[in-house]
Amino acid sequence: MKKRTLATCCAVHTLHDGLSDVTYVLLPLLAQSFGLSLAQVGLVRGAHRAAMAAFQIPAGLVAERFGARNLLALGTLVAGVAFLALGHAAGFWALLAALFCAGVGSAVQHPLGSTIVSHAYPGEGRRAALGAYNFAGDLGKFAFGAIVSALLIAGISWQGPVAAAVTVILFGMLALALSLNTQSPGAVPLVGQAFGSPAAVGEVLFGGYLLPFEVTSILLLVAMVGAIVLTRRQRSKEAR
Amino acid sequence: VNVPTGYVVGLSAVLFALGVLGVLVRRNAIVMFMSVELMLNAANLAFIAFARQRAEPSGQVFVFFIIGVAAAEVAVGLALIVAIFKTKHSIDVDQVSGLRG
Numbered sequence: 001m002k003k004r005t006l007a008t009c010c011a012v013h014t015l016h017d018g019l020s021d022v023t024y025v026l027l028p029l030l031a032q033s034f035g036l037s038l039a040q041v042g043l044v045r046g047a048h049r050a051a052m053a054a055f056q057i058p059a060g061l062v063a064e065r066f067g068a069r070n071l072l073a074l075g076t077l078v079a080g081v082a083f084l085a086l087g088h089a090a091g092f093w094a095l096l097a098a099l100f101c102a103g104v105g106s107a108v109q110h111p112l113g114s115t116i117v118s119h120a121y122p123g124e125g126r127r128a129a130l131g132a133y134n135f136a137g138d139l140g141k142f143a144f145g146a147i148v149s150a151l152l153i154a155g156i157s158w159q160g161p162v163a164a165a166v167t168v169i170l171f172g173m174l175a176l177a178l179s180l181n182t183q184s185p186g187a188v189p190l191v192g193q194a195f196g197s198p199a200a201v202g203e204v205l206f207g208g209y210l211l212p213f214e215v216t217s218i219l220l221l222v223a224m225v226g227a228i229v230l231t232r233r234q235r236s237k238e239a240r
Numbered sequence: 241v242n243v244p245t246g247y248v249v250g251l252s253a254v255l256f257a258l259g260v261l262g263v264l265v266r267r268n269a270i271v272m273f274m275s276v277e278l279m280l281n282a283a284n285l286a287f288i289a290f291a292r293q294r295a296e297p298s299g300q301v302f303v304f305f306i307i308g309v310a311a312a313e314v315a316v317g318l319a320l321i322v323a324i325f326k327t328k329h330s331i332d333v334d335q336v337s338g339l340r341g
Contacts, residue, residue: 122244195295204297205304216308223312227319 005120006129009113010136012076015168016109017137018144019083023048023099025148030095040092047096051103059108060115068112075112077170079105084166087159248289256282269321269331273314280310 023045031041063071082102089095113133121129151160194200205213255278262275284303291299321331328335 192295195292195297196300201297201300201304205301208298209301209305212305216305220308220312220315223315227315230316230319230323 002120006117009117010133013113013133013137014140016106018140020106021141021145022148025145036092044095044099048099048103051100052107055104055107056111060111063112068116071108072112075105075108080166080170087163245289245293249286252282252285267332267334269333273317280306
């Protein structure tokens with residue numbers, strides 16, 4: 001389970017970092033196809049990175065309420081849809097908006113991925129796990145950029161590789177939703193203050209388990225009567 | 241302090257194994273009784289650990305029932321042991337062969 005959590009987080013890290021760095025390869029092509037000036041290219045790039053940086057702290061805060069897994073899946077979905085929209089962007093502003101949304105989606109990945117990994121490894125092995133997690137991100141940066149460059153050299157239009165990357169990321173999201181669906185048994189359980197309080201237990205005991213409670217009470221009563229009867233008879237025999 | 245669920249379940253397994261060993265090895269009725277209690281409480285510990293893991297209070301309610309049933313068992317069992325001791329003047333369970341055919 002630990003390993004599966006780590007593998008999933010590594011895969012998500014690879015996807016997000018890879019997709020983010022694919023934009024470097026795409027920038028000259030986008031500039032060419034849309035006739036962007038260098039300043040506009042800078043703005044498009046800046047919107048992506050700024051969104052990625054700015055939404056990391058809110059991502060952590062929102063995850064406290066909605067759970068790291070759900071937000072990570074949502075962020076991956078947002079990034080995937082944003083890249084899909086990038087393939088259909090009509091002009092500079094559409095590009096800017098699509099990459100901004102992609103940045104927002106990818107922003108959740110670093111804080112939440114490292115949180116999930118460090119929760120899955122509470123004791124030994126945490127350093128190695130986080131190392132593997134970071135390495136997966138760098139691998140994505142390198143591999144995705146290289147693959148997209150190769151596809152572009154092969155003469156495929158830039159929408160093709162982006163669509164392929166989106167397909168990969170959507171599969172990644174599906175895998176994420178499936179494999180992180182339960183808290184790993186090794187993780188420190190997160191229970192509220194009220195859990196296990198007399199009021200909470202009493203509510204369940206007398207709300208949902210009233211009949212078993214009564215049966216157990218009668219059993220205990222019978223046992224006590226039985227114990228008294230067993231010891232008494234012996235005494236009366238001795239008396240005879 | 242948050243203890244990982246795996247450790248608690250491991251402790252529960254060790255306690256249960258000790259209880260099984262006690263019942264199988266020892267012939268003293270009181271010690272066998274204590275071993276049975278140890279097994280019941282090992283099960284309780286596992287119930288509590290998984291209840292905390294799943295944040296599900298039903299597990300804790302089950303522990304109450306187990307404690308109740310164990311109390312009934314102890315009441316009857318100790319009464320039986322007292323009764324046997326009064327007739328045999330021993331609580332070695334191998335001595336209790338009065339029903340052997």
